[in-house]
Each structure stands twice: as C-alpha cells, then as structure tokens.
Amino acid sequence: MEFKGIYVPLVTPFAADGAVALDALEKLAHEVLDAGAAGLVALGTTGEPAALTAAERDAVVDVAAAACAARGAQLVVGATGGDTRATAEALAALGARVPQAAAALVTVPSFVRPGEAGTVAHFRALAAGSPLPLLVYHIPYRTGQELSTAALRELAAIDGVVGVKYATGGLDGTAAELLADTPEGFAFLTGEDAFLAPMLALGAAGGILASAHLATGRFVELAQAWQAGDVDRARALGHRLTGLALAAFAAPNPAVTKGVLHAQGRIPTPDVRLPLLPAGRAEVEAAAALASGLDR
Template sequence: MTSLHGLFVPLITPFTADGTLATEALQRHAHAVLDAGASGLVALGTTAEPSALTAAERAQVLDICAAVCAERGAALIACAGGNATADSIRAIAALPYPVTAVLAVVPYYVRPSEEGVIAHFTAVAAASPAPVLVYDVPYRTARPLSGPTLVRLAETPNIAGFKHAVGGIGASTVELMARAGTRTTVLCGDDRFASALLALGAHGAILAAANLAPAAYAALVDAWRTGDLARGRALGHQLDAVGAAVFAEPNPTVIKAALAARGEIPSAAVRLPLLPASGESAEAALAACAALRPEPSRRAEA
C-alpha cells in the first residue's frame, strides 16, 4: 500500500477571458488548496478538461503542479492513459517524473471484458515507473467491474489502489473493502458518496468539489480517518449540498463559475463541447459553501 492518504484535489484548469491558459491562477489555486489542508494534487483529471487542452498546455499544467508539489512536499497524482493499452503505456512514460502515482482510467468506449481490463492494467502497471491507481468510473467508461475483478486488480504488482467512483455503495464496493481494503489504497471519487466510503474504511478522497471547499473536505477525510465519527457524519451531511450543487451541470462548469465569482480565477471560461454554467447553478454552489459550518472535533473535546 502507498502512503496516499488524505484529500487530493483534482485541479481545474483556469482560463483567461480570451480562453488562454491562466498559469498564474493555476499556481495560486494549487497553493490555496494545499494551504487549506489537502495532502496533494491531481493533475489533468477530468476536472481539468484535459481533452480540450493542447499537448503544450497539458505539459504546462503538469509542470506547474509538479513545481508546487515539490515546493510544498505534497503528493502529485498525474492522470495518463486511455482506452488503448499501448497508447497508455506511452503516455505514462512521457510524464515528467517523479510523480507519486499515476491515475489511469479503466478503458472506455471499447468496453473490454473484465479479463481484458485486468490484462490492460497488468501491462500498464508493469511498464509504469510510478505506482498506478485504477480510476474506476463506470458511468464514463461503460465498463463496470465486479468485486472479484477489483480484488484481483488490487493484487496486481505496482497497482497501488483505486479512485473508486462507481456512483454509489454497492456489492462490488463492499467486497473490495472487505477483501482488499487493508492492503490496497482506496480513494473516494464520488463527491456525494465520499462520507459513506470513508466510513467503510477508504483511505482518502479525490473530489472535484474540493476545488471550492478544500478545508471542509480535508476535515471530512481527517474525521473519518481518525475515528471522529460524529464529526465525520456531520461534515458529510453538510457537504452533500456542495456536491449536489457542483454536479448540477457538467463538471467543472459550476466549479469554475463559482471560483470566478469569488475572484479566485480570472474567468468561468470552459472549452467546447462544455458550455459555461448558469448563474443559478453558480449561486447555488456559492450558497452551499457559505452555509458550511466547521464541526468541532469530538476527540479534541474528549
């Protein structure tokens, strides 16, 4: 098991009003989420709109995130790979090392068999210079994985664990945690189910909504990880409104609109095929964040 515990923020990619990469804003935002208690950063996740970035822009984003993490002594998870095994291996090899871990998605669109998924990740992990996290997100990949497959992946050399984002807590999740949760790293990837998965023993989280409320999400992870159950429940209930508001429109449109409204990035711009979030969605997200109330640690009171 790796030491990938805590909150990891999958950073947005801020743009200027004319649509160019806002590098200074990205650097400030990266430092801000670490200042708020995040354990590390995730570069070029779905929230970063990587498919809409040029190769040069993706390299800039990685360089900025790597520099911030090196300066702060924070973990960097870099996203690489896709639905072709050979291309995934080449993409991982091209990453600027060292990175703490590589986040590689379950092959999408082609819908391989579960045996094919295992073969894919066995090859990717064998070729990767860094530990691999399996990004299991079936509502994007159309390839759900069973509990036995997840357990087999957990036992594969150089696979450090999972970003588990399966849209709920079902039998496969319970089986993963019961059979492999003590020897692999499981990071929650569904914002609205983070508290529930942490209660089952997940080691941390990769949460898009943490771009807006990093301190509260860091506190949520810490509460469950340290056994402060009452605080964890209370924070989970509060943060559900944030998660619901953030995903009212396609990610990361609401996050960017809210950050721009707070003056933390220069614009709410996204790139096609995404469209900017509505004002109503941005206001709902801002209101949910403003309503957060820190929960005192019950352990500290004891």
C-alpha cells in the same frame, strides 16, 4: 507510498483570451494544499485534458508538480491513451517528465468494453513497463466497463497497481465488499463527492474530489474526523458537504466549480471549453451559497 486523505483534481483556469491561466492555476494549487489537501491531481477529468493541447497539458503538469514539491505533497497525473500501447507510451513520457510523481491515474479502457479479463490484462501490461505506480480510475458510466469485486482484487494484486479511484455513481455492493476487506497496500479513494462520508465511514482511504476546490479545509476535516472516530462531528459535517457536492455537480463537471471559483475571485473566468458549456447563474449561486455557509 501511502495514499490517504483528500486529493484535489485541479480545474484548468482560462484567461479572457482563452489561454490557460497558469498564474491562477499556481495560486489555486497552493491554496488547496495550504488548506490541507494531501495532493493534487493534474489532468484529471475535472481539468478538461481532452480539450487541452499537448503544450498546455505539459504546462499544467509542470505547475502542479512545482506546487507539490514546494509543499511536500503528492502529485498524481492523469495518463490515458486510446489503447494499451498508446497508454504505455503516455506513461513513459509522463515518467520522464515528472519522475517524482506519486502515481499516474489511468482510466479503465473506455468505449471498447474489453471485459474484466481484458481490463486486468491491460493494467498488467501497463504496470510491467510503467515508470510510475498506477491508480486505476474506475468510472463505468463514462467507460462502459463494469468491474466486479473479484476483478478489482485481481487488479490490486498486480505489482505496481497501488489503488483505485472508485466512481460508480454511488455506494454499491462492490464498494462495500472491497472496503470490508481491502487488500493490503491498495488505496480505495472515492471519486463520488456526494458519497465521501459513507465511503469514509466504511473505511475508504480518502477521495479525489472536484468539489473539494470549494471547501478544501472542510473536506480534510471530514476525513480526519472519520479517521479519528469522531462520529458525531463527522456525521454533521458530512451532511453539509454532501449538499455542496450535489450542488457542484448540478451541471456537467467542472462548470459549476469553475463558476464558483470565478465568483470567489480565485480564477479569472468561469470558462470551459466545448463541448462543455458554462453553468447557469442559478446553479453557481446555489453552490456558492453552500460553500460560503460552511464558514459559519
């Protein structure tokens, strides 16, 4: 299965009473898919999965799965445990619940910093028993574990590992090396919204982008422009979307994005769950203005 284009890691909307607003989540899922997103990511970091109960996580996955099935889109689901055994159990449960999922998004082991060899061994063990293909989520500023180009190539060679969500804070040498000679069948998807344009220019397959909630069609247009070789259109649109992406991350994700979605009337509240706090008014207004300006 090919992973290409823009994937939206869904926020989890909350109602005024604090419950998950599943009706708003369903509407949002259909909106971004109708705007051209290749698929949805349920229970990614943007969805605040650590703050959800097990029942809430299951409900979120069910809504996303139904939306993807209705639109013929790809479903990716976050599945990470505290160690290899717990992650394997989470993958088994996920495969039983949504066997139609295109992949599971699995974070590089966090906090323990097992080294590159340990990280490769972790994914090799997971892939051997996983009912779903694996997308490696490489985000060292959250996990504490750096990976070299050589280690990423080792991961790409594992049967069942189909790609990487690459989020290292910017465009670095490792990304450039990997994109210069990307292993066959291994999708490089950026997770750094503000660096989508240069990553696409270097050959990235697409991105998993929280800010794509706010202008899904424009992000899709950008990806298509680079893939078509329309450099002038891609460069101009890329500059504008970079500004929106930076504004969307002016407070810890997904606070600004939720604030804008609420201001647009697309979710019932801007609420996040502790330890996150809602974004400030100025941050939300700045991002909302940039999103609105993209329609002109």
